[in-house]
Amino acid sequence: MDAHGHGRYIDEVATFPRPERLGSLLKVLEAQRQTIVPPSNRDGLQPLLIPLACHQSPAGPDEEVYTCFLRWPDLSSSRGMPIVQTSKGSRQVQLLARSTDEYIHRALCEEDAAECTDSLASAAGEGGREIYQKGAFGSSGLGSVDAYLVRKAGMYPDVVERLAMNHIQKGDKMSALITAEWYTRKNHFPGWARPFEFNANLYSSIGRNEEARDGARIALRFPWWTLSGNFQDTASLAQLPGDATAVQQALDMQSSINKEGIPPGVAATRSPNQVAMDDADMLLNRVAAGEGDWDSIRQPLAEKYREAGLSAVADFVLA
Structure with missing residues:
Protein backbone atom coordinates (compact mmCIF):
# COMPACT_ATOMS: atom_id res chain seq x y z
CA MET A 1 0.00 0.00 0.00
CA ASP A 2 1.30 3.43 -0.94
CA ALA A 3 -1.93 5.26 -1.65
CA HIS A 4 -0.49 8.72 -1.15
CA GLY A 5 2.80 8.07 -2.92
CA HIS A 6 5.07 7.95 0.13
CA GLY A 7 7.56 5.66 -1.58
CA ARG A 8 7.81 7.84 -4.64
CA TYR A 9 8.08 10.96 -2.47
CA ILE A 10 10.99 9.44 -0.53
CA ASP A 11 12.69 8.40 -3.78
CA GLU A 12 12.18 11.59 -5.77
CA VAL A 13 11.75 14.44 -3.26
CA ALA A 14 13.54 13.33 -0.11
CA THR A 15 16.13 11.48 -2.24
CA PHE A 16 16.77 9.05 0.58
CA PRO A 17 16.95 5.23 0.46
CA ARG A 18 13.39 3.97 0.77
CA PRO A 19 12.80 1.97 4.01
CA GLU A 20 11.91 -1.68 3.55
CA ARG A 21 8.35 -2.80 4.31
CA LEU A 22 6.95 0.70 3.83
CA GLY A 23 3.64 -0.78 2.71
CA SER A 24 3.38 -2.91 5.84
CA LEU A 25 4.13 0.11 8.01
CA LEU A 26 1.38 2.20 6.41
CA LYS A 27 -1.13 -0.62 6.89
CA VAL A 28 -0.12 -1.00 10.54
CA LEU A 29 -0.54 2.73 11.13
CA GLU A 30 -3.98 2.57 9.56
CA ALA A 31 -4.89 -0.45 11.71
CA GLN A 32 -3.84 1.61 14.73
CA ARG A 33 -6.62 4.00 13.73
CA GLN A 34 -4.30 6.61 12.35
CA THR A 35 -5.29 8.44 9.20
CA ILE A 36 -2.78 8.17 6.36
CA VAL A 37 -1.85 11.65 5.09
CA PRO A 38 -0.05 12.84 1.95
CA PRO A 39 3.74 13.12 2.39
CA SER A 40 3.62 16.69 1.05
CA ASN A 41 1.44 17.83 3.97
CA ARG A 42 4.43 19.35 5.75
CA ASP A 43 3.31 22.89 6.62
CA GLY A 44 3.92 23.62 10.30
CA LEU A 45 6.13 20.56 10.78
CA GLN A 46 9.85 20.45 11.44
CA PRO A 47 11.40 20.86 7.94
CA LEU A 48 13.16 17.48 7.87
CA LEU A 49 9.98 15.44 8.44
CA ILE A 50 7.86 13.42 6.02
CA PRO A 51 4.35 12.88 7.42
CA LEU A 52 2.88 9.39 7.24
CA ALA A 53 -0.27 9.50 9.35
CA CYS A 54 -2.05 11.50 12.03
CA HIS A 55 -4.40 10.89 14.92
CA GLN A 56 -6.16 12.97 17.53
CA SER A 57 -4.06 13.92 20.53
CA PRO A 58 -5.17 12.61 23.93
CA ALA A 59 -4.68 16.18 25.14
CA GLY A 60 -7.72 17.40 23.23
CA PRO A 61 -9.73 17.32 20.01
CA ASP A 62 -8.08 20.41 18.55
CA GLU A 63 -4.60 18.92 18.24
CA GLU A 64 -3.50 16.25 15.79
CA VAL A 65 -0.39 14.16 16.38
CA TYR A 66 1.63 13.25 13.29
CA THR A 67 3.65 10.10 12.78
CA CYS A 68 6.51 10.90 10.40
CA PHE A 69 9.78 9.77 8.90
CA LEU A 70 12.81 11.89 9.78
CA ARG A 71 15.12 12.58 6.86
CA TRP A 72 18.49 13.42 8.43
CA PRO A 73 20.53 15.90 6.35
CA ASP A 74 23.29 13.31 5.91
CA LEU A 75 22.94 9.84 4.41
CA SER A 76 24.38 8.01 7.41
CA SER A 77 23.33 4.38 7.22
CA SER A 78 23.66 4.07 11.00
CA ARG A 79 20.80 6.52 11.53
CA GLY A 80 18.59 5.55 8.61
CA MET A 81 15.09 7.04 8.55
CA PRO A 82 13.61 6.82 12.05
CA ILE A 83 9.91 7.09 12.85
CA VAL A 84 9.00 10.07 15.00
CA GLN A 85 5.98 11.83 16.44
CA THR A 86 5.15 15.52 16.66
CA SER A 87 2.35 18.00 16.04
CA LYS A 88 2.15 21.02 13.80
CA GLY A 89 3.83 23.93 15.51
CA SER A 90 5.50 21.72 18.12
CA ARG A 91 9.11 22.58 18.81
CA GLN A 92 10.09 19.02 19.74
CA VAL A 93 10.20 15.75 17.83
CA GLN A 94 9.76 12.49 19.78
CA LEU A 95 11.51 9.33 18.60
CA LEU A 96 9.16 6.33 18.36
CA ALA A 97 11.37 3.78 16.62
CA ARG A 98 14.76 3.82 14.93
CA SER A 99 13.44 2.00 11.86
CA THR A 100 10.33 0.71 10.13
CA ASP A 101 11.10 -2.85 11.23
CA GLU A 102 11.46 -1.84 14.89
CA TYR A 103 8.13 0.00 14.79
CA ILE A 104 6.32 -2.99 13.28
CA HIS A 105 8.05 -5.46 15.61
CA ARG A 106 6.90 -3.56 18.68
CA ALA A 107 3.35 -3.14 17.43
CA LEU A 108 2.96 -6.85 16.70
CA CYS A 109 4.59 -7.96 19.96
CA GLU A 110 2.38 -5.71 22.08
CA GLU A 111 -0.74 -6.91 20.26
CA ASP A 112 0.29 -10.53 20.76
CA ALA A 113 1.06 -10.02 24.45
CA ALA A 114 -2.32 -8.35 24.99
CA GLU A 115 -4.02 -11.46 23.57
CA CYS A 116 -6.57 -9.31 21.79
CA THR A 117 -7.33 -9.24 18.08
CA ASP A 118 -4.77 -9.89 15.37
CA SER A 119 -5.72 -6.77 13.44
CA LEU A 120 -2.18 -5.37 13.34
CA ALA A 121 -0.67 -8.71 12.38
CA SER A 122 -3.23 -9.08 9.60
CA ALA A 123 -2.53 -5.56 8.41
CA ALA A 124 1.25 -6.08 8.39
CA GLY A 125 0.86 -9.21 6.28
CA GLU A 126 3.86 -11.17 5.08
CA GLY A 127 6.16 -8.24 5.85
CA GLY A 128 5.10 -8.43 9.49
CA ARG A 129 5.54 -12.20 9.67
CA GLU A 130 9.13 -11.76 8.50
CA ILE A 131 9.74 -9.65 11.60
CA TYR A 132 7.60 -11.23 14.32
CA GLN A 133 5.92 -14.61 14.64
CA LYS A 134 2.83 -14.88 16.82
CA GLY A 135 3.69 -16.44 20.18
CA ALA A 136 7.32 -15.29 20.14
CA PHE A 137 6.88 -13.18 23.27
CA GLY A 138 5.18 -15.98 25.21
CA SER A 139 7.84 -18.53 24.28
CA SER A 140 10.73 -16.17 25.01
CA GLY A 141 10.56 -16.73 28.77
CA LEU A 142 11.03 -13.01 29.37
CA GLY A 143 8.93 -11.58 32.16
CA SER A 144 7.64 -8.44 30.49
CA VAL A 145 7.02 -6.93 27.10
CA ASP A 146 9.59 -4.23 27.87
CA ALA A 147 12.25 -6.87 28.55
CA TYR A 148 11.37 -8.63 25.29
CA LEU A 149 11.51 -5.42 23.28
CA VAL A 150 14.98 -4.33 24.39
CA ARG A 151 16.41 -7.84 23.99
CA LYS A 152 14.68 -9.04 20.85
CA ALA A 153 13.15 -6.11 18.95
CA GLY A 154 15.31 -3.03 19.29
CA MET A 155 15.73 0.09 21.41
CA TYR A 156 12.87 2.46 22.21
CA PRO A 157 13.30 5.62 24.33
CA ASP A 158 10.09 5.24 26.34
CA VAL A 159 10.84 1.58 27.08
CA VAL A 160 14.36 2.28 28.36
CA GLU A 161 13.10 5.19 30.44
CA ARG A 162 10.37 3.03 31.93
CA LEU A 163 12.91 0.37 32.87
CA ALA A 164 15.04 3.01 34.62
CA MET A 165 12.09 4.49 36.50
CA ASN A 166 10.96 1.04 37.60
CA HIS A 167 14.28 0.76 39.42
CA ILE A 168 13.67 4.13 41.09
CA GLN A 169 10.24 2.99 42.26
CA LYS A 170 11.87 -0.07 43.82
CA GLY A 171 14.41 2.14 45.61
CA ASP A 172 17.33 0.88 43.49
CA LYS A 173 18.99 4.12 42.43
CA MET A 174 22.20 2.47 41.26
CA SER A 175 20.41 0.18 38.79
CA ALA A 176 18.42 3.17 37.54
CA LEU A 177 21.63 5.14 36.90
CA ILE A 178 23.24 2.16 35.15
CA THR A 179 20.19 1.85 32.88
CA ALA A 180 20.23 5.58 32.15
CA GLU A 181 23.94 5.45 31.34
CA TRP A 182 23.32 2.52 28.99
CA TYR A 183 20.62 4.66 27.35
CA THR A 184 23.20 7.31 26.39
CA ARG A 185 25.63 5.02 24.57
CA LYS A 186 26.24 6.60 21.17
CA ASN A 187 25.39 3.54 19.13
CA HIS A 188 21.86 3.34 20.56
CA PHE A 189 20.35 6.68 19.55
CA PRO A 190 22.88 8.60 17.45
CA GLY A 191 21.98 12.26 17.02
CA TRP A 192 19.38 12.39 19.81
CA ALA A 193 19.50 14.68 22.84
CA ARG A 194 16.74 12.89 24.74
CA PRO A 195 18.87 10.16 26.38
CA PHE A 196 21.17 12.79 27.91
CA GLU A 197 18.22 14.98 28.89
CA PHE A 198 16.65 12.02 30.68
CA ASN A 199 19.95 11.15 32.34
CA ALA A 200 20.36 14.73 33.57
CA ASN A 201 16.83 14.84 34.97
CA LEU A 202 17.37 11.53 36.74
CA TYR A 203 20.55 12.81 38.39
CA SER A 204 18.71 15.97 39.41
CA SER A 205 15.86 13.97 40.95
CA ILE A 206 18.26 12.20 43.32
CA GLY A 207 20.18 15.33 44.25
CA ARG A 208 23.34 14.77 42.20
CA ASN A 209 23.38 18.28 40.81
CA GLU A 210 26.85 18.40 39.25
CA GLU A 211 26.17 15.28 37.19
CA ALA A 212 22.77 16.73 36.26
CA ARG A 213 24.43 19.95 35.03
CA ASP A 214 27.01 18.07 32.99
CA GLY A 215 24.40 15.77 31.48
CA ALA A 216 22.23 18.70 30.49
CA ARG A 217 25.18 20.39 28.80
CA ILE A 218 25.87 17.24 26.80
CA ALA A 219 22.19 17.14 25.78
CA LEU A 220 22.46 20.70 24.44
CA ARG A 221 25.27 19.65 22.10
CA PHE A 222 22.70 17.62 20.16
CA PRO A 223 19.84 19.11 18.12
CA TRP A 224 17.59 20.94 20.55
CA TRP A 225 14.47 19.76 18.72
CA THR A 226 15.38 16.20 19.83
CA LEU A 227 14.80 17.14 23.47
CA SER A 228 11.51 15.87 24.86
CA GLY A 229 10.99 18.66 27.34
CA ASN A 230 11.23 22.42 27.21
CA PHE A 231 14.56 23.81 25.98
CA GLN A 232 14.64 26.40 28.75
CA ASP A 233 14.32 23.68 31.38
CA THR A 234 17.38 21.87 30.04
CA ALA A 235 19.34 25.12 29.71
CA SER A 236 18.47 25.97 33.30
CA LEU A 237 19.58 22.53 34.48
CA ALA A 238 22.81 23.06 32.52
CA GLN A 239 23.27 26.40 34.34
CA LEU A 240 23.45 28.23 31.01
CA PRO A 241 21.09 31.21 31.25
CA GLY A 242 20.01 33.42 28.36
CA ASP A 243 18.51 33.05 24.91
CA ALA A 244 19.52 30.57 22.21
CA THR A 245 22.50 32.67 21.11
CA ALA A 246 23.84 33.04 24.65
CA VAL A 247 23.51 29.32 25.34
CA GLN A 248 25.24 28.38 22.09
CA GLN A 249 28.06 30.84 22.73
CA ALA A 250 28.59 29.36 26.19
CA LEU A 251 28.72 25.85 24.71
CA ASP A 252 31.20 26.99 22.04
CA MET A 253 33.37 28.60 24.70
CA GLN A 254 33.45 25.36 26.69
CA SER A 255 34.40 23.43 23.57
CA SER A 256 37.31 25.77 22.96
CA ILE A 257 38.52 25.44 26.54
CA ASN A 258 38.34 21.66 26.37
CA LYS A 259 40.42 21.40 23.18
CA GLU A 260 44.12 21.17 23.91
CA GLY A 261 46.15 23.97 22.42
CA ILE A 262 43.19 26.20 21.54
CA PRO A 263 42.92 29.33 23.67
CA PRO A 264 39.53 30.09 25.26
CA GLY A 265 37.25 31.96 22.86
CA VAL A 266 39.18 30.96 19.74
CA ALA A 267 37.26 28.54 17.53
CA ALA A 268 38.98 25.67 15.75
Missing part, protein backbone atom coordinates in the same frame (compact mmCIF):
# COMPACT_ATOMS: atom_id res chain seq x y z
CA THR A 269 39.36 26.08 12.01
CA ARG A 270 36.21 24.96 10.19
CA SER A 271 35.62 24.48 6.50
CA PRO A 272 33.03 26.67 4.75
CA ASN A 273 30.79 23.60 4.45
CA GLN A 274 30.99 22.98 8.19
CA VAL A 275 30.26 26.62 8.97
CA ALA A 276 27.15 26.42 6.78
CA MET A 277 26.04 23.19 8.47
CA ASP A 278 26.54 24.73 11.91
CA ASP A 279 24.46 27.73 10.80
CA ALA A 280 21.72 25.38 9.56
CA ASP A 281 21.74 23.52 12.87
CA MET A 282 21.44 26.81 14.73
CA LEU A 283 18.42 27.88 12.66
CA LEU A 284 16.66 24.69 13.74
CA ASN A 285 17.85 25.14 17.33
CA ARG A 286 16.46 28.67 17.53
CA VAL A 287 12.98 27.47 16.66
CA ALA A 288 13.29 24.65 19.19
CA ALA A 289 14.27 27.30 21.76
CA GLY A 290 11.10 29.28 21.04
CA GLU A 291 12.36 31.80 18.49
CA GLY A 292 10.28 31.87 15.31
CA ASP A 293 8.57 28.90 13.67
CA TRP A 294 9.44 26.09 11.28
CA ASP A 295 7.88 27.53 8.15
CA SER A 296 9.65 30.88 8.55
CA ILE A 297 13.10 29.27 8.42
CA ARG A 298 12.60 26.98 5.42
CA GLN A 299 14.15 29.40 2.92
CA PRO A 300 17.23 30.39 4.98
CA LEU A 301 17.67 26.76 6.08
CA ALA A 302 17.67 25.61 2.46
CA GLU A 303 20.23 28.28 1.60
CA LYS A 304 22.55 27.03 4.34
CA TYR A 305 22.25 23.44 3.18
CA ARG A 306 23.03 24.56 -0.36
CA GLU A 307 26.11 26.41 0.89
CA ALA A 308 27.13 23.18 2.64
CA GLY A 309 26.95 21.31 -0.65
CA LEU A 310 23.67 19.57 0.16
CA SER A 311 21.53 20.73 -2.74
CA ALA A 312 19.24 17.69 -2.54
CA VAL A 313 18.48 18.43 1.12
CA ALA A 314 17.86 22.09 0.28
CA ASP A 315 15.37 21.10 -2.42
CA PHE A 316 13.63 18.74 -0.01
CA VAL A 317 13.29 21.43 2.67
CA LEU A 318 11.58 23.72 0.16
CA ALA A 319 9.40 21.05 -1.47
Whole structure:
Protein backbone atom coordinates (compact mmCIF):
# COMPACT_ATOMS: atom_id res chain seq x y z
CA MET A 1 0.00 0.00 0.00
CA ASP A 2 1.30 3.43 -0.94
CA ALA A 3 -1.93 5.26 -1.65
CA HIS A 4 -0.49 8.72 -1.15
CA GLY A 5 2.80 8.07 -2.92
CA HIS A 6 5.07 7.95 0.13
CA GLY A 7 7.56 5.66 -1.58
CA ARG A 8 7.81 7.84 -4.64
CA TYR A 9 8.08 10.96 -2.47
CA ILE A 10 10.99 9.44 -0.53
CA ASP A 11 12.69 8.40 -3.78
CA GLU A 12 12.18 11.59 -5.77
CA VAL A 13 11.75 14.44 -3.26
CA ALA A 14 13.54 13.33 -0.11
CA THR A 15 16.13 11.48 -2.24
CA PHE A 16 16.77 9.05 0.58
CA PRO A 17 16.95 5.23 0.46
CA ARG A 18 13.39 3.97 0.77
CA PRO A 19 12.80 1.97 4.01
CA GLU A 20 11.91 -1.68 3.55
CA ARG A 21 8.35 -2.80 4.31
CA LEU A 22 6.95 0.70 3.83
CA GLY A 23 3.64 -0.78 2.71
CA SER A 24 3.38 -2.91 5.84
CA LEU A 25 4.13 0.11 8.01
CA LEU A 26 1.38 2.20 6.41
CA LYS A 27 -1.13 -0.62 6.89
CA VAL A 28 -0.12 -1.00 10.54
CA LEU A 29 -0.54 2.73 11.13
CA GLU A 30 -3.98 2.57 9.56
CA ALA A 31 -4.89 -0.45 11.71
CA GLN A 32 -3.84 1.61 14.73
CA ARG A 33 -6.62 4.00 13.73
CA GLN A 34 -4.30 6.61 12.35
CA THR A 35 -5.29 8.44 9.20
CA ILE A 36 -2.78 8.17 6.36
CA VAL A 37 -1.85 11.65 5.09
CA PRO A 38 -0.05 12.84 1.95
CA PRO A 39 3.74 13.12 2.39
CA SER A 40 3.62 16.69 1.05
CA ASN A 41 1.44 17.83 3.97
CA ARG A 42 4.43 19.35 5.75
CA ASP A 43 3.31 22.89 6.62
CA GLY A 44 3.92 23.62 10.30
CA LEU A 45 6.13 20.56 10.78
CA GLN A 46 9.85 20.45 11.44
CA PRO A 47 11.40 20.86 7.94
CA LEU A 48 13.16 17.48 7.87
CA LEU A 49 9.98 15.44 8.44
CA ILE A 50 7.86 13.42 6.02
CA PRO A 51 4.35 12.88 7.42
CA LEU A 52 2.88 9.39 7.24
CA ALA A 53 -0.27 9.50 9.35
CA CYS A 54 -2.05 11.50 12.03
CA HIS A 55 -4.40 10.89 14.92
CA GLN A 56 -6.16 12.97 17.53
CA SER A 57 -4.06 13.92 20.53
CA PRO A 58 -5.17 12.61 23.93
CA ALA A 59 -4.68 16.18 25.14
CA GLY A 60 -7.72 17.40 23.23
CA PRO A 61 -9.73 17.32 20.01
CA ASP A 62 -8.08 20.41 18.55
CA GLU A 63 -4.60 18.92 18.24
CA GLU A 64 -3.50 16.25 15.79
CA VAL A 65 -0.39 14.16 16.38
CA TYR A 66 1.63 13.25 13.29
CA THR A 67 3.65 10.10 12.78
CA CYS A 68 6.51 10.90 10.40
CA PHE A 69 9.78 9.77 8.90
CA LEU A 70 12.81 11.89 9.78
CA ARG A 71 15.12 12.58 6.86
CA TRP A 72 18.49 13.42 8.43
CA PRO A 73 20.53 15.90 6.35
CA ASP A 74 23.29 13.31 5.91
CA LEU A 75 22.94 9.84 4.41
CA SER A 76 24.38 8.01 7.41
CA SER A 77 23.33 4.38 7.22
CA SER A 78 23.66 4.07 11.00
CA ARG A 79 20.80 6.52 11.53
CA GLY A 80 18.59 5.55 8.61
CA MET A 81 15.09 7.04 8.55
CA PRO A 82 13.61 6.82 12.05
CA ILE A 83 9.91 7.09 12.85
CA VAL A 84 9.00 10.07 15.00
CA GLN A 85 5.98 11.83 16.44
CA THR A 86 5.15 15.52 16.66
CA SER A 87 2.35 18.00 16.04
CA LYS A 88 2.15 21.02 13.80
CA GLY A 89 3.83 23.93 15.51
CA SER A 90 5.50 21.72 18.12
CA ARG A 91 9.11 22.58 18.81
CA GLN A 92 10.09 19.02 19.74
CA VAL A 93 10.20 15.75 17.83
CA GLN A 94 9.76 12.49 19.78
CA LEU A 95 11.51 9.33 18.60
CA LEU A 96 9.16 6.33 18.36
CA ALA A 97 11.37 3.78 16.62
CA ARG A 98 14.76 3.82 14.93
CA SER A 99 13.44 2.00 11.86
CA THR A 100 10.33 0.71 10.13
CA ASP A 101 11.10 -2.85 11.23
CA GLU A 102 11.46 -1.84 14.89
CA TYR A 103 8.13 0.00 14.79
CA ILE A 104 6.32 -2.99 13.28
CA HIS A 105 8.05 -5.46 15.61
CA ARG A 106 6.90 -3.56 18.68
CA ALA A 107 3.35 -3.14 17.43
CA LEU A 108 2.96 -6.85 16.70
CA CYS A 109 4.59 -7.96 19.96
CA GLU A 110 2.38 -5.71 22.08
CA GLU A 111 -0.74 -6.91 20.26
CA ASP A 112 0.29 -10.53 20.76
CA ALA A 113 1.06 -10.02 24.45
CA ALA A 114 -2.32 -8.35 24.99
CA GLU A 115 -4.02 -11.46 23.57
CA CYS A 116 -6.57 -9.31 21.79
CA THR A 117 -7.33 -9.24 18.08
CA ASP A 118 -4.77 -9.89 15.37
CA SER A 119 -5.72 -6.77 13.44
CA LEU A 120 -2.18 -5.37 13.34
CA ALA A 121 -0.67 -8.71 12.38
CA SER A 122 -3.23 -9.08 9.60
CA ALA A 123 -2.53 -5.56 8.41
CA ALA A 124 1.25 -6.08 8.39
CA GLY A 125 0.86 -9.21 6.28
CA GLU A 126 3.86 -11.17 5.08
CA GLY A 127 6.16 -8.24 5.85
CA GLY A 128 5.10 -8.43 9.49
CA ARG A 129 5.54 -12.20 9.67
CA GLU A 130 9.13 -11.76 8.50
CA ILE A 131 9.74 -9.65 11.60
CA TYR A 132 7.60 -11.23 14.32
CA GLN A 133 5.92 -14.61 14.64
CA LYS A 134 2.83 -14.88 16.82
CA GLY A 135 3.69 -16.44 20.18
CA ALA A 136 7.32 -15.29 20.14
CA PHE A 137 6.88 -13.18 23.27
CA GLY A 138 5.18 -15.98 25.21
CA SER A 139 7.84 -18.53 24.28
CA SER A 140 10.73 -16.17 25.01
CA GLY A 141 10.56 -16.73 28.77
CA LEU A 142 11.03 -13.01 29.37
CA GLY A 143 8.93 -11.58 32.16
CA SER A 144 7.64 -8.44 30.49
CA VAL A 145 7.02 -6.93 27.10
CA ASP A 146 9.59 -4.23 27.87
CA ALA A 147 12.25 -6.87 28.55
CA TYR A 148 11.37 -8.63 25.29
CA LEU A 149 11.51 -5.42 23.28
CA VAL A 150 14.98 -4.33 24.39
CA ARG A 151 16.41 -7.84 23.99
CA LYS A 152 14.68 -9.04 20.85
CA ALA A 153 13.15 -6.11 18.95
CA GLY A 154 15.31 -3.03 19.29
CA MET A 155 15.73 0.09 21.41
CA TYR A 156 12.87 2.46 22.21
CA PRO A 157 13.30 5.62 24.33
CA ASP A 158 10.09 5.24 26.34
CA VAL A 159 10.84 1.58 27.08
CA VAL A 160 14.36 2.28 28.36
CA GLU A 161 13.10 5.19 30.44
CA ARG A 162 10.37 3.03 31.93
CA LEU A 163 12.91 0.37 32.87
CA ALA A 164 15.04 3.01 34.62
CA MET A 165 12.09 4.49 36.50
CA ASN A 166 10.96 1.04 37.60
CA HIS A 167 14.28 0.76 39.42
CA ILE A 168 13.67 4.13 41.09
CA GLN A 169 10.24 2.99 42.26
CA LYS A 170 11.87 -0.07 43.82
CA GLY A 171 14.41 2.14 45.61
CA ASP A 172 17.33 0.88 43.49
CA LYS A 173 18.99 4.12 42.43
CA MET A 174 22.20 2.47 41.26
CA SER A 175 20.41 0.18 38.79
CA ALA A 176 18.42 3.17 37.54
CA LEU A 177 21.63 5.14 36.90
CA ILE A 178 23.24 2.16 35.15
CA THR A 179 20.19 1.85 32.88
CA ALA A 180 20.23 5.58 32.15
CA GLU A 181 23.94 5.45 31.34
CA TRP A 182 23.32 2.52 28.99
CA TYR A 183 20.62 4.66 27.35
CA THR A 184 23.20 7.31 26.39
CA ARG A 185 25.63 5.02 24.57
CA LYS A 186 26.24 6.60 21.17
CA ASN A 187 25.39 3.54 19.13
CA HIS A 188 21.86 3.34 20.56
CA PHE A 189 20.35 6.68 19.55
CA PRO A 190 22.88 8.60 17.45
CA GLY A 191 21.98 12.26 17.02
CA TRP A 192 19.38 12.39 19.81
CA ALA A 193 19.50 14.68 22.84
CA ARG A 194 16.74 12.89 24.74
CA PRO A 195 18.87 10.16 26.38
CA PHE A 196 21.17 12.79 27.91
CA GLU A 197 18.22 14.98 28.89
CA PHE A 198 16.65 12.02 30.68
CA ASN A 199 19.95 11.15 32.34
CA ALA A 200 20.36 14.73 33.57
CA ASN A 201 16.83 14.84 34.97
CA LEU A 202 17.37 11.53 36.74
CA TYR A 203 20.55 12.81 38.39
CA SER A 204 18.71 15.97 39.41
CA SER A 205 15.86 13.97 40.95
CA ILE A 206 18.26 12.20 43.32
CA GLY A 207 20.18 15.33 44.25
CA ARG A 208 23.34 14.77 42.20
CA ASN A 209 23.38 18.28 40.81
CA GLU A 210 26.85 18.40 39.25
CA GLU A 211 26.17 15.28 37.19
CA ALA A 212 22.77 16.73 36.26
CA ARG A 213 24.43 19.95 35.03
CA ASP A 214 27.01 18.07 32.99
CA GLY A 215 24.40 15.77 31.48
CA ALA A 216 22.23 18.70 30.49
CA ARG A 217 25.18 20.39 28.80
CA ILE A 218 25.87 17.24 26.80
CA ALA A 219 22.19 17.14 25.78
CA LEU A 220 22.46 20.70 24.44
CA ARG A 221 25.27 19.65 22.10
CA PHE A 222 22.70 17.62 20.16
CA PRO A 223 19.84 19.11 18.12
CA TRP A 224 17.59 20.94 20.55
CA TRP A 225 14.47 19.76 18.72
CA THR A 226 15.38 16.20 19.83
CA LEU A 227 14.80 17.14 23.47
CA SER A 228 11.51 15.87 24.86
CA GLY A 229 10.99 18.66 27.34
CA ASN A 230 11.23 22.42 27.21
CA PHE A 231 14.56 23.81 25.98
CA GLN A 232 14.64 26.40 28.75
CA ASP A 233 14.32 23.68 31.38
CA THR A 234 17.38 21.87 30.04
CA ALA A 235 19.34 25.12 29.71
CA SER A 236 18.47 25.97 33.30
CA LEU A 237 19.58 22.53 34.48
CA ALA A 238 22.81 23.06 32.52
CA GLN A 239 23.27 26.40 34.34
CA LEU A 240 23.45 28.23 31.01
CA PRO A 241 21.09 31.21 31.25
CA GLY A 242 20.01 33.42 28.36
CA ASP A 243 18.51 33.05 24.91
CA ALA A 244 19.52 30.57 22.21
CA THR A 245 22.50 32.67 21.11
CA ALA A 246 23.84 33.04 24.65
CA VAL A 247 23.51 29.32 25.34
CA GLN A 248 25.24 28.38 22.09
CA GLN A 249 28.06 30.84 22.73
CA ALA A 250 28.59 29.36 26.19
CA LEU A 251 28.72 25.85 24.71
CA ASP A 252 31.20 26.99 22.04
CA MET A 253 33.37 28.60 24.70
CA GLN A 254 33.45 25.36 26.69
CA SER A 255 34.40 23.43 23.57
CA SER A 256 37.31 25.77 22.96
CA ILE A 257 38.52 25.44 26.54
CA ASN A 258 38.34 21.66 26.37
CA LYS A 259 40.42 21.40 23.18
CA GLU A 260 44.12 21.17 23.91
CA GLY A 261 46.15 23.97 22.42
CA ILE A 262 43.19 26.20 21.54
CA PRO A 263 42.92 29.33 23.67
CA PRO A 264 39.53 30.09 25.26
CA GLY A 265 37.25 31.96 22.86
CA VAL A 266 39.18 30.96 19.74
CA ALA A 267 37.26 28.54 17.53
CA ALA A 268 38.98 25.67 15.75
CA THR A 269 39.36 26.08 12.01
CA ARG A 270 36.21 24.96 10.19
CA SER A 271 35.62 24.48 6.50
CA PRO A 272 33.03 26.67 4.75
CA ASN A 273 30.79 23.60 4.45
CA GLN A 274 30.99 22.98 8.19
CA VAL A 275 30.26 26.62 8.97
CA ALA A 276 27.15 26.42 6.78
CA MET A 277 26.04 23.19 8.47
CA ASP A 278 26.54 24.73 11.91
CA ASP A 279 24.46 27.73 10.80
CA ALA A 280 21.72 25.38 9.56
CA ASP A 281 21.74 23.52 12.87
CA MET A 282 21.44 26.81 14.73
CA LEU A 283 18.42 27.88 12.66
CA LEU A 284 16.66 24.69 13.74
CA ASN A 285 17.85 25.14 17.33
CA ARG A 286 16.46 28.67 17.53
CA VAL A 287 12.98 27.47 16.66
CA ALA A 288 13.29 24.65 19.19
CA ALA A 289 14.27 27.30 21.76
CA GLY A 290 11.10 29.28 21.04
CA GLU A 291 12.36 31.80 18.49
CA GLY A 292 10.28 31.87 15.31
CA ASP A 293 8.57 28.90 13.67
CA TRP A 294 9.44 26.09 11.28
CA ASP A 295 7.88 27.53 8.15
CA SER A 296 9.65 30.88 8.55
CA ILE A 297 13.10 29.27 8.42
CA ARG A 298 12.60 26.98 5.42
CA GLN A 299 14.15 29.40 2.92
CA PRO A 300 17.23 30.39 4.98
CA LEU A 301 17.67 26.76 6.08
CA ALA A 302 17.67 25.61 2.46
CA GLU A 303 20.23 28.28 1.60
CA LYS A 304 22.55 27.03 4.34
CA TYR A 305 22.25 23.44 3.18
CA ARG A 306 23.03 24.56 -0.36
CA GLU A 307 26.11 26.41 0.89
CA ALA A 308 27.13 23.18 2.64
CA GLY A 309 26.95 21.31 -0.65
CA LEU A 310 23.67 19.57 0.16
CA SER A 311 21.53 20.73 -2.74
CA ALA A 312 19.24 17.69 -2.54
CA VAL A 313 18.48 18.43 1.12
CA ALA A 314 17.86 22.09 0.28
CA ASP A 315 15.37 21.10 -2.42
CA PHE A 316 13.63 18.74 -0.01
CA VAL A 317 13.29 21.43 2.67
CA LEU A 318 11.58 23.72 0.16
CA ALA A 319 9.40 21.05 -1.47
